[in-house]
Amino acid sequence: MTANTDRRALLAGAAALGAATLAPATGLAKEEYADVKKALSAGHDAAVKRLQDWIKLPSIAAENLNYPAGAEYMKQLALDAGFQHAEIVPSSGKPGVFATLDAGAKKTLGLYFMYDVKQFVPSEWESPPLEGRILDRPGLGKVVMGRGAVNQKGPETTVLHALHAMKAAGRKLPVNLVLVCEGEEEIASPNFHEIVGAPQVAAALKKSVGVIIPFASQSPSTGAVTINLGAKGALELEMVVSGEKWGRGPKGDIHSSQKARVDSPPWRLVAALSSLVSPDGNTVVIDGIPEMVRPLTARERELIAMTAAKTSEADSKAQLGVSRWIDDMTWEQSLERLAAVPTVNIQGLIAGYTGPGGKTVLPGKATAKIELRLVPNMTKDDTVRKLRAHLDKRGFNDVEVNVSGGYGPTETAEDAALTKAQIAAYKRFGAATTLYPRLAGSWPGVIFTGPPLNLPAGQFGLGYGNGAHAPNEIFLIESANPTKVAGMDEAALGFVDFLYQVAAIG
Amino acid sequence: MTANTDRRALLAGAAALGAATLAPATGLAKEEYADVKKALSAGHDAAVKRLQDWIKLPSIAAENLNYPAGAEYMKQLALDAGFQHAEIVPSSGKPGVFATLDAGAKKTLGLYFMYDVKQFVPSEWESPPLEGRILDRPGLGKVVMGRGAVNQKGPETTVLHALHAMKAAGRKLPVNLVLVCEGEEEIASPNFHEIVGAPQVAAALKKSVGVIIPFASQSPSTGAVTINLGAKGALELEMVVSGEKWGRGPKGDIHSSQKARVDSPPWRLVAALSSLVSPDGNTVVIDGIPEMVRPLTARERELIAMTAAKTSEADSKAQLGVSRWIDDMTWEQSLERLAAVPTVNIQGLIAGYTGPGGKTVLPGKATAKIELRLVPNMTKDDTVRKLRAHLDKRGFNDVEVNVSGGYGPTETAEDAALTKAQIAAYKRFGAATTLYPRLAGSWPGVIFTGPPLNLPAGQFGLGYGNGAHAPNEIFLIESANPTKVAGMDEAALGFVDFLYQVAAIG
Incomplete structure (x- = not known):
């Protein structure tokens, strides 16, 4: 089966099942993922080990730790997952990695990875930060604890898990992939423009419909997702x-x-x-x-108001350890400031x-x-x-x-095909989605959304993690409630679904 | 010989030699110190070793290091030097030491010691800070380098050296001594008032003509001394x-x-x-x-102007590593601010x-x-x-x-007998003196000069050292130019002379 045939077959299948069970009516019917699901289950332990092994090799640019070892490791991870080509791309700072997976598909999706992690102080951790120990979190499930668990090796390993499973299931991907990865994200990507600007990288990315950074987007209590239209x-x-x-x-x-x-x-x-x-x-x-x-637009204010209505101020304050916002402002005002x-x-x-x-x-x-x-x-x-x-x-x-x-800041339009594919994949999982104008945190999406590429770019990923830049960083691998909050296998399946949405939409 | 007889004999001797060779005409004739000089030479190596051994035991209150060991060590140093009584005095913080040396003299002099030292970072030193290594400093002489060398173990060891020599020479001191010592000077003496306020300590100090903290006061280039009338x-x-x-x-x-x-x-x-x-x-x-x-008095301004005229701005700037004073003020203005x-x-x-x-x-x-x-x-x-x-x-x-x-700040009058004795001892050594209203640094003299004791109190000591609170702290033990800048033996002799000045003046 070529990818095109594949996609057509799947679209037909989806149509046959009817829109009511598949909102929106794109991609595969959920039932059609049985082989992928099986492959994900079979590969679960290997994927967890892949994450644990990766955590053992922390590349920290501020400490000049594990370079170029981190890039070489990343290159091998890509090759193992099915990328036919992978290479180290030098920069004025730490090297990046560029890889391509040609599935013979019509569309190409860009993936942005980072192989570096934040600094850590082992004495502040309840479990050694480079061990990636598996711990039980009552009500949540089994998590891997370690530096980089959620930021960003866990979500990235989830994508690799999906690619391994697709290979194991004998499926071609519905889209081609272009991976670009850097090792200086945690020092604010001072040289990433050089990596993306390398002729072979820029040429490959130019063909893509947009770029995604893998993310663990779900609320641990509701499974809901906020889709950030920029950062x-x-x-x-x-x-x-x-x-x-x-x-x-x-x-x-x-x-x-x-x-x-x-x-x-x-x-x-x-x-x-x-x-x-x-x-x-x-x-x-x-x-x-x-x-x-630039002041917020009326639509941005509307999105913020909807976000405020759908999300919990108390949860947010508790998670941050904060009892009052500045000037004792309201939840909605705090969300406005966060974006604006x-x-x-x-x-x-x-x-x-x-x-x-x-x-x-x-x-x-x-x-x-x-x-x-x-x-x-x-x-x-x-x-x-x-x-x-x-x-x-x-x-x-x-x-x-x-x-x-x-x-600089990055922005992607609400009506971009990439955004629509995200919304569709989340909805099909059953996760409520909220659009939010702009993540207060940062990622170098502007390297993609700005000139000369001018591509849509955003985060995508089911699943949950916590503790980025802090001690006790975790990533959920086995969910106690897998139909609400995705564990690693469900999140990988969600990514497969997302690829089919990208292939189908726009 | 009682101390009184002694003093009369010495005064007679001084008078016989004439005021011209002994300015001012008090104390012993310089020739009459031959036995003390001999004893100081004989005891030199032991005194240097005493300083080195003491440096090996740093008491640092901020790090709770070597308590009460430092106090016990200090007590033994006092007993070894001839104090008949020495005791540990507890406080809410680190313990102090109180010791008395009854020479049967008419007058009593108070001595203030500290046994603690400032923190240090060994990697910043050219020689291990607890070794007290002897180094050659071209043009200056031999120095001991170590934490506490000049602040304040070197000057204090010089006093002990003098007492050992007097004992070795078979001489009684011309004044009785009361020693009070603390172990928290470097954290701003939070409990020193308790030690001085202990009934036996306060009673002993009350009988004294004033209190001196041993000091290394000389300029390394000219041997000149600035006498601070307060701090x-x-x-x-x-x-x-x-x-x-x-x-x-x-x-x-x-x-x-x-x-x-x-x-x-x-x-x-x-x-x-x-x-x-x-x-x-x-x-x-x-x-x-x-x-x-309180604004400076006319006399204080006068003293500052004289200090400015007699001291080198260039030397001061070079020593501090400073190229400009605030607001580009003049040398005299900088000395005014320092005091005021x-x-x-x-x-x-x-x-x-x-x-x-x-x-x-x-x-x-x-x-x-x-x-x-x-x-x-x-x-x-x-x-x-x-x-x-x-x-x-x-x-x-x-x-x-x-x-x-x-x-609070401390002040002692220009015309106090204790001040006059200092001036006399410096002059007899041949060191030019300058009166300065107020040391910009601090020492807890106010515990003595304030109520209830209301005693004169000041610093005294020939000799040279540098690097208090800094790496590479040194104290001069063998001067390259001993008639200009005192080494340890000359400074100890100067202290002996000072004791005779105290006995004779006022």
């Missing part, structure tokens, strides 16, 4: 004040009694930081940034003595780890320029702004 | 903002994209800090503090992620390690109250102010 951009940087660069204050730490006559780098950092936001830290006041913010406003966040502050007790030093240096979230119509480079100009205008010419990575 | 007070504290206490922001670190709707403890800390000082960080604007500052103004210094900043690269967290907590320097008429408790009220008035009620220690 904020991110800009990560350090602001550094040093006596060395300033020409004032001490070059190194000196006795603190000298503060009476010697300028202080930490105080200068405090002043420079203060100039960036309103006194409550909640409104960005960098010159020219407020004017760049740019932010300047202090990730970390470091100056002088940081050990127990005190130490009477006037520090020679002070550093703030800062990240900005960007909304349309902000861009990375323009934001960097505006920040620099803002500081310079206030006499902070000496305050270093060391950008480590970043990219 | 600023110090107040050490942490300012902490946490989501837990605030009731806003996250309880722990959460994903930074939430900044759009969740308050930030680091931003709140930045705002609270900003309220304490002028935008340049150089003027304290805490409500009610500026009004407490209170300060708020940021010793350290800690929040969120402090490792390499970035980490997209919104931190649940932010801490600033702060220390204030107090000038007359500020007091510790009043300053704490004013800081709290200042923060509360601006709505920062939740910002924790955790005071770890502190004390």
Whole structure:
């Protein structure tokens, strides 16, 4: 069977079963997945082991850990899953991976993977973060705990699981795949544009209908999914004040009694930081940034109101450990801000003595780890320029702004075929969906949605995980309630269904 | 020989030699110290070893390291040096030591010692900080390098060296001694008042003519000494903002994209800090503090002008690694500020992620390690109250102010006998002296100069050292130019001479 025949047969099958049981009436009838389901069950243990093994090899760009080993491992994962071609793509930073799976299909789908993970502090974990131990979570099911479990190796392994199962079931994929993967997502993808811009990668992606990053999208209580029509951009940087660069204050730490006559780098950092936001830290006041913010459209407000109505404020607050939103705003207002406003966040502050007790030093240096979230119509480079100009205008010419990575916001239209395919696949699983204008978190989708590719791009994936960037990161592999919240096999089946939706829609 | 007879004989001797060779005409003739000099030479190696051995036992209150071992060691050092009585004095914190040496003399001198030292980071040192290795410093001489070398074990060992030598020479001291020692000086002496307030300690000190902390006071280039007529007070504290206490922001670190709707403890800390000082960080604007500052007197200004004329701005800047004073002020202005103004210094900043690269967290907590320097008429408790009220008035009620220690400023009159004895001893060595109103650094002299004791108190000591609170701390033990800058033996002889000056003056 060629893919086209296959697809036609499946569409016929779907039509035969009738739209009532298959809303919307695209893709395969659920019953027609029996062989895939069987293959997924048979491959379950291997898939879990694949995830555990991958977790054992953490690539962390900020610590220059496991490069290029992580890229080589990713390349092999792709080849094992059926990609006919896979190659390492060098960049100015860490290498990426490019792979293609030609199924002889009419359409091609792009996949965006990351093989790097966030830093971790083993002592903060209830189970060793590189072991990928399987734990029982009452009411939820069996989870794998480890760094990268949900961000992003679990969802990515789910996709690989689906591809292995399709192969085992002797099926051709309904779409061709182009995989592009980077190893610097967690440092804000400073070189990903080089990888995507490589001629063979750009040419392959140009043929695709859009790009998907695998995701674990479900609510653990309801199974509901929020589909984000975009994501904020991110800009990560350090602001550094040093006596060395300033020409004032001490070059190194000196006795603190000298503060009476010697300028202080930490105080200068405090002043420079203060100039960036309103006194409550909640409104960005960098010159020219407020004017760049595109107000929410009426449709975006409508989507937010629907999201507010369908989602639980209490759950969200409990999960975050937060008892009040800023300015004691309502749930809907908090969701508006989450989608609409740019932010300047202090990730970390470091100056002088940081050990127990005190130490009477006037520090020679002070550093703030800062990240900005960007909304349309902000861009990375323009934001960097505006920040620099803002500081310079206030006499902070000496305050270093060391950008480590970043990219602008990404957007994909509500009526894009890729969005419709997502909605269809979620609905067929039985997951309620909500459209939300813009994820407050970031991913470098703009590399795909921006010029020159101008492709739709979004997240897709059933299943559940938690603890990204935190201790005790988990990914659900066996759901206690698999018809509501997908375990790894159900999520892989959902991905297969999604591929058929992509093949069928638009 | 009783001490009185001794003193009369010595005064007679001094008179016989004539004032021209002995300016001022008090104490012994220099020639009359031959036996002490001999004993100091004989005891030199033992004294250096005493210092090295002491350096090997660092008591660090902030790290709860070597307690009560440090106090027991100090007690034994006192007994070995001839104190007939020595005891451990408990406090709410670390124990102190109280010792008395009754020489049957008419006058009693108080000695203030500290047995604790500042924290250290071995990797920052050119020689292991607990080895007390002897190194050659071209042009300067032989030094002992180690934590506590100059702050304050070297100068204290010099005093002990003098007492050992007097004993070896078969001499009685010209004054009785009362030693009071603490183990929390480096955390701003939070419990020293309890030790001094112990009935037996207070009673013994009450009989004294004043209290001296051993010091290495000489300029390494000229041998000149600045006599400080007082010292600023110090107040050490942490300012902490946490989501837990605030009731806003996250309880722990959460994903930074939430900044759009969740308050930030680091931003709140930045705002609270900003309220304490002028935008340049150089003027304290805490409500009610500026009004407490007693302006410099005409005599104090005069002393500062004389200090400015006699001391080298270039040397000072080079030693500090500073190229400009705040506001590009003159040397004399910098010395005025050093003496006259209170300060708020940021010793350290800690929040969120402090490792390499970035980490997209919104931190649940932010801490600033702060220390204030107090000038007359500020007091510790009043300053704490004013800081709290200042923060509360601006709505920062939740910002924790955790005071770890502190004390007010100390002052001793220019015409106190203790001051005159210092001047006399320095002059007899040949060291030029400058009077300076107030050391910008701090020591808990106010425990002696304030009520109920109301004693004169100051620093005394020839010799040189450097690197207090910094890596590569040194103390000069064998001077390359011993008639200009005292090595350990010369400084010990200077201390003996000082004791005779105390006995003779006032």
